[in-house]
Amino acid sequence: MAPSQATEDYYKFLGIPQAAGTDAIRASYRKLALKYHPDRNPNNPQATAQFQLLEAAYSTLFDPERRRVYDLQYESIKQYSARDTGTSPPPPQADSNNPDQSYELQIERLEAAIRQLRKREEELENHCYQALNEYNISQVALLRLQAVADRDAEEEDYRNSWHGYFFAKRQSEEEKQAKQRHCRLKRGIGRKPFDWQNFCDNKRCGNRKKREHEKRQKEDTRRNWPRNCERHKRLNACGGNKKLREYEEHKKLRGYEELKKLRGHEELKKLRGHEELKKLE
Template identity: 35%
Template sequence: MAPSAVTDDYYAVLGVARTADAETLKVAWRRLARIKHPDKNLGNPNATAEFQLLESAYSTLCNPTLRRAYDLQSMTTPTSNGSTTGAKCHNNTSTTSNDSSEQKNRERELKRSHLYKEKQSKEYDIFEAMRNLNRIRGEIQKLDEDAKRDTAEELSWWGYFSFMMPGSQQQREEKSRERDRRRLDRIAAKRIKEKELKRQTDKVTLLELLSKGTQDEIDKITLEINKWKEEKAAAWRREAQRQQEEYARREKARREEEEAEAVRRASEWEAWRRKVEETSRLFQERQRTQRKKDEAASCTHRGWWKKVDGPHLCSNCSTRTNRFALQCPQCGKTACASCRKAIQAAGQTDKIPRPKVETSYETWYD
């Protein structure tokens, strides 16, 4: 059942070209259904109506019969957005021109239909006239055959013998008059038939000329109708190509937008990742620094301090040593030999000191 009225451009609703196939329609419908579903647009009061329009567009275009009826109906019916499915009406002038062209073509179709009926009537009249013409020719041929038969009978030996048979003179004269009367009747009938034959011949010729004229007029109107249909088909192809190009342009713009969005998201993700890595690095560095501080604050500086060759700066007295320095095995603190004892003594104020072992440059506490 065809749509009762075209109020929306279903191709524009689905965002596809007029030449889109069934698979393209399904893909477009699924994509838009996920976007326009009322459950995902709770803040839009028109969400239900838009979704119903989408369903109506897909159910119409996915059915070949309904789609064909919709295309035929929407060729001249303007949609709600001021366009037609077959040809976009950009202004009132083009709409009026399309309506006028459609009206003229309908008048041509009606006139051609009447001419077809008129031609059929003339062909029937020609058939009847030809039948009468053949009948008259047959009657004339029969009269000629009767005349030939009478002439042959008179010239035969039996005619001569019959004429010379004994009988009254009155009977012979009566037979002679009868033959003359039949001959005159045949001549008169033949003349009448020949006149009727000429009249029927002229009638057939006239009917044939009229039929030919009607056929020429039908051919002329058919040529105009075919030309109009070709122009309409060309306009439809141009519009379909324009819609396809427009659809390709929109698809290209959409892909470019999606690619730009993907690049932007990737850039944001990379910036966020770098920020997280930097924050993690700073956090770990602060933890290491704090841990070292905590270890240095809680370190008792016990154990064997390792000798480190080379110039160093004492962390206690800030004196620069030229030959070597001593380094705490627990916290890694460096100090000169003089400050090492003070640092160890300060770290063991709360502990019981153990016996000292003197060396040439340091003291060991167990």
């Protein structure tokens, strides 16, 4: 079945100019829908055809792509509608007697869509090319800045070495001031707003790492305090038990020594008794 061909002046039917916006199209459609709806006109035999024409006009003009294609052929449509002398416009129908004309209309629509897609493709390619160009420029600038920073770092390391101290070229006052400004700017990047007003913080700026280390130590001590207390209790208990064991072992040793002494005295007495008996005999 051949596609339908728009042969009616939709702008004239809706009562709006060709440059009307979507709001005007929507308002005119709602007004005419109430007028031509078949349920509101049961005695009008042309109400269905007029409502179908209204639907076709609204769907064509409200869609930007279909409206663009319709505007391309609007001049020929106006001439066709001017030759039509009927009071009530018929609904849009396919011209079955002239299929070539419907094919030509379809080809025009496809060509218009292809032109729009090509135009959009060219715009996207231009945007991509600009973005890629800006990216390349930024990468080149970044590499240059990195090279300058590396060269400055190498020069600074060389000046801080013993060889550079004796043989390096002396810096001028302008170079020293520029270097000091660069160092101040580098230190001030991570500084808080209005931090320069606090004189004490600026005065203790050199001990920042030390203060942070002490702060971390205090936090660790406060966080680990219960665990450390339990550990000290265990260590003290172990130490007390160790001392008690040492005392008991020492006491046992002293007991053993005393027993040895007593046994020694008894053996001496026995020996002396034997000697006295031998003398008496």
